[in-house]
Amino acid sequence: MKPTSTDLGLVARVAHLHKSYGTTNTRVNALTDVSVGIRRGEFTAIMGPSGSGKSTLMHIMAGLDTASSGSVWLGDTDISGLDDSNLTVLRRRRVGFIFQSFNLVPTLDISGNILLPFELDGRAPTAEEQAWIDRLIAVLGLTDRLRHRPHELSGGQQQRVAIARALATRPDLVFADEPTGNLDSRTSREVLTLLQTASREYGQSIAMVTHDPVAASYADRIVLLNDGRVVDDRSRSTPEEISSIMLGMEALS
Amino acid sequence: MSVAVSLAPRLAIERIRATKGAGVLDAMAVLAFTVSSWLALTVAGGTWMFFQRWQAEGALPDSQQTGLAITYVALACFACALLVIPILGLGGGAARLGARGRVRRLASLRLIGMTSGEVVRMSVIETLVQAVAGAVLGSAVFVVSLPLWQLLSFQMLPIGFGELLLPWWLWLAVIGALLLLAVASTVLGLRRVTISPLGIARDHTPRRLKTWRLVVVVALVVAFLVYAQFTNIASFIGLVTTVVFLALVIGSINLVGPWLMQLVARPGARTSNVARLLAARRILDDPRGAWRNVASLAFLGFIAGFVVTMPATGEGGTDTFFVHDIQTGVAITLAVGLILAATATLMTQASQVFDRAAESIALDRMGVPATVHLSVRRRLVVVPLAVALGTSVPLGLLLSTVAAVQLDSFPVVGVSLLAGTVILGFLLSLGAAEACRPLQAGILTEQRRRND
Numbered sequence: 001m002k003p004t005s006t007d008l009g010l011v012a013r014v015a016h017l018h019k020s021y022g023t024t025n026t027r028v029n030a031l032t033d034v035s036v037g038i039r040r041g042e043f044t045a046i047m048g049p050s051g052s053g054k055s056t057l058m059h060i061m062a063g064l065d066t067a068s069s070g071s072v073w074l075g076d077t078d079i080s081g082l083d084d085s086n087l088t089v090l091r092r093r094r095v096g097f098i099f100q101s102f103n104l105v106p107t108l109d110i111s112g113n114i115l116l117p118f119e120l121d122g123r124a125p126t127a128e129e130q131a132w133i134d135r136l137i138a139v140l141g142l143t144d145r146l147r148h149r150p151h152e153l154s155g156g157q158q159q160r161v162a163i164a165r166a167l168a169t170r171p172d173l174v175f176a177d178e179p180t181g182n183l184d185s186r187t188s189r190e191v192l193t194l195l196q197t198a199s200r201e202y203g204q205s206i207a208m209v210t211h212d213p214v215a216a217s218y219a220d221r222i223v224l225l226n227d228g229r230v231v232d233d234r235s236r237s238t239p240e241e242i243s244s245i246m247l248g249m250e251a252l253s
Numbered sequence: 254m255s256v257a258v259s260l261a262p263r264l265a266i267e268r269i270r271a272t273k274g275a276g277v278l279d280a281m282a283v284l285a286f287t288v289s290s291w292l293a294l295t296v297a298g299g300t301w302m303f304f305q306r307w308q309a310e311g312a313l314p315d316s317q318q319t320g321l322a323i324t325y326v327a328l329a330c331f332a333c334a335l336l337v338i339p340i341l342g343l344g345g346g347a348a349r350l351g352a353r354g355r356v357r358r359l360a361s362l363r364l365i366g367m368t369s370g371e372v373v374r375m376s377v378i379e380t381l382v383q384a385v386a387g388a389v390l391g392s393a394v395f396v397v398s399l400p401l402w403q404l405l406s407f408q409m410l411p412i413g414f415g416e417l418l419l420p421w422w423l424w425l426a427v428i429g430a431l432l433l434l435a436v437a438s439t440v441l442g443l444r445r446v447t448i449s450p451l452g453i454a455r456d457h458t459p460r461r462l463k464t465w466r467l468v469v470v471v472a473l474v475v476a477f478l479v480y481a482q483f484t485n486i487a488s489f490i491g492l493v494t495t496v497v498f499l500a501l502v503i504g505s506i507n508l509v510g511p512w513l514m515q516l517v518a519r520p521g522a523r524t525s526n527v528a529r530l531l532a533a534r535r536i537l538d539d540p541r542g543a544w545r546n547v548a549s550l551a552f553l554g555f556i557a558g559f560v561v562t563m564p565a566t567g568e569g570g571t572d573t574f575f576v577h578d579i580q581t582g583v584a585i586t587l588a589v590g591l592i593l594a595a596t597a598t599l600m601t602q603a604s605q606v607f608d609r610a611a612e613s614i615a616l617d618r619m620g621v622p623a624t625v626h627l628s629v630r631r632r633l634v635v636v637p638l639a640v641a642l643g644t645s646v647p648l649g650l651l652l653s654t655v656a657a658v659q660l661d662s663f664p665v666v667g668v669s670l671l672a673g674t675v676i677l678g679f680l681l682s683l684g685a686a687e688a689c690r691p692l693q694a695g696i697l698t699e700q701r702r703r704n705d
Contacts, residue, residue, distance in 0.1 A: 064364075084368070084369055085368045085369070085370065088363070088366055088367065088368040088369070089366070089368070091364075091366050092365060092366020092367075093366070097364055097365065099364075103360075103361040103364055103365075104361065105358060105361055105362065106358065107264055107358070108264070116362075116365060117365055117366060119260060120260075120362070120365065120366045120367050120371075121366070
């Protein structure tokens with residue numbers, strides 16, 4: 001019998017993943033034979049220049065997009081065959097999202113936004129979950145902001161709300177897509193430190209897509225993509241090291 | 254279901270309290286539902302009045318009018334057939350407008366785990382809230398406007414206060430039909446944009462509209478003209494089938510309209526004039542949308558064309574009271590059409606501002622001067638409108654031959670009404686486009702601020 005993801009210590013994995021867009025004449029291969037696993041409790045950065053397929057890989061892993069061929073597991077669930085409603089339920093119970101565009105619901109206040117995943121699941125947080133949420137709110141410095149609406153907050157604060165919402169349900173895996181893309185460098189460092197802390201202190205598994213070597217340097221592990229293939233898989237590195245690898249890739253292509 | 258039911262009203266209330274940007278669209282949707290239910294009730298009420306006068310013994314002063322009573326019912330039904338499509342169209346447009354306004358917010362909800370079924374159910378509830386609010390307001394406006402009708406008289410009898418008042422079952426039927434249509438439009442509108450967690454799923458290239466659209470419409474028109482030769486409008490079944498057939502033909506204009514837009518715009522895309530190119534490309538990208546912008550005015554043109562020959566109609570054509578009544582009826586029909594067109598035009602123009610926000614911002618940043626924007630918008634209004642009126646007026650004239658027995662003299666009243674309608678239509682559209690300028694400016698400044 002094949003080992004399951006759990007046996008391998010993985011929260012998500014893809015095997016021999018292919019993804020192409022367009023028809024035969026105008027085919028674009030976004031991903032070519034990608035096999036990679038995200039390890040439990042680790043902060044993983046998926047890196048690559050634009051057009052390398054990193055966002056596509058994340059979207060497929062999170063069940064937001066479908067693969068052309070290959071297998072996708074979230075935990076021990078093979079999600080490549082799931083229909084849209086099952087994927088949605090899986091997403092709201094086991095995955096959290098932090099996007100560049102924050103994706104907050106503009107008409108709900110901060111507290112409403114953070115509790116939305118529970119509400120969508122048709123339940124209230126348990127006492128234990130509520131304690132966790134309160135702690136998140138305190139750590140993220142949102143205590144005074146609970147009654148505000150997203151547009152009344154700065155970009156950094158909005159992203160912290162998105163982080164609180166993503167962590168609130170203690171999902172198996174949090175996907176972050178260029179989470180600092182809309183933020184200035186100081187706020188970016190704050191947000192990245194928060195993600196690092198969530199992983200180190202609470203054992204939260206995080207997969208972050210980025211093209212920014214500084215952001216990637218906060219991660220425990222860096223998976224490098226270029227032209228739809230995994231070209232490097234390395235442990236924690238400095239921004240300088242990552243930059244030079246990236247520059248090397250550009251010289252090659 | 255429970256999630257949608259519990260969350261939808263909360264989100265709706267929160268949004269009204271937030272009153273930012275989307276509030277304009279919400280208010281406009283309620284306004285459109287109000288206007289459409291008010292006018293639907295009024296038109297149905299008028300028909301009901303003629304029906305009652307025909308049915309009741311001795312309601313009319315003399316025997317000649319009693320003999321003509323059925324003709325009044327028939328003509329009222331004609332007016333209903335002319336107006337039912339634009340009225341329903343306004344309601345449907347309002348539902349679609351709401352759906353568009355929600356797309357981005359709904360994408361966020363999809364991302365964090367709302368199923369597409371829940372999204373549709375929630376949107377249906379939101380639309381129903383708007384539609385019910387509109388229906389209540391519309392009914393109120395209808396009741397308040399009742400005394401005004403007493404100024405008019407038909408069949409030499411002033412309209413009585415209660416005469417236009419519908420029995421409860423007819424009221425329910427009219428409102429029910431509007432609500433049903435609103436729900437259907439929402440579901441269809443959402444299916445078209447397929448809200449995926451990543452936003453609007455695929456902005457695919459619009460397919461070329463096929464020629465079958467033209468074939469269907471021509472076939473329908475010919476069939477109607479042939480059918481009208483062999484049917485007796487004076488009989489009940491003949492009347493009902495003719496009216497339903499007519500409504501069908503009017504509705505079919507919506508099939509050929511987008512196709513015509515595409516036909517007219519295609520040569521415009523091969524030009525070096527920036528404004529002309531942009532306008533033509535926008536029409537080609539969304540011929541249906543371009544048509545929707547002017548659809549209500551096309552109906553107005555159709556009605557005006559249809560009624561040109563009306564004053565010389567009917568067996569009692571020389572009786573002064575009959576001619577007078579018909580002219581009043583025509584004026585009311587046109588007025589109703591005009592109010593519908595005004596509301597619909599404003600609504601579609603406003604929603605286009607929001608739909609094209611990204612494109613406008615991109616063009617603005619690229620440094621496309623304001624004069625070009627203005628020129629594009631004017632072309633986008635005038636070209637489709639010319640196409641719409643160029644089609645609908647002749648079609649109306651053609652179909653009116655069914656109702657017209659003979660033309661004694663040149664229809665001065667009808668032609669001046671037609672000319673007035675065409676001029677008003679152009680003014681209205683240009684006015685609506687101009688009215689949206691602050692909205693457009695607002696979008697440009699708001700986006701800039703967000704990225705500070």
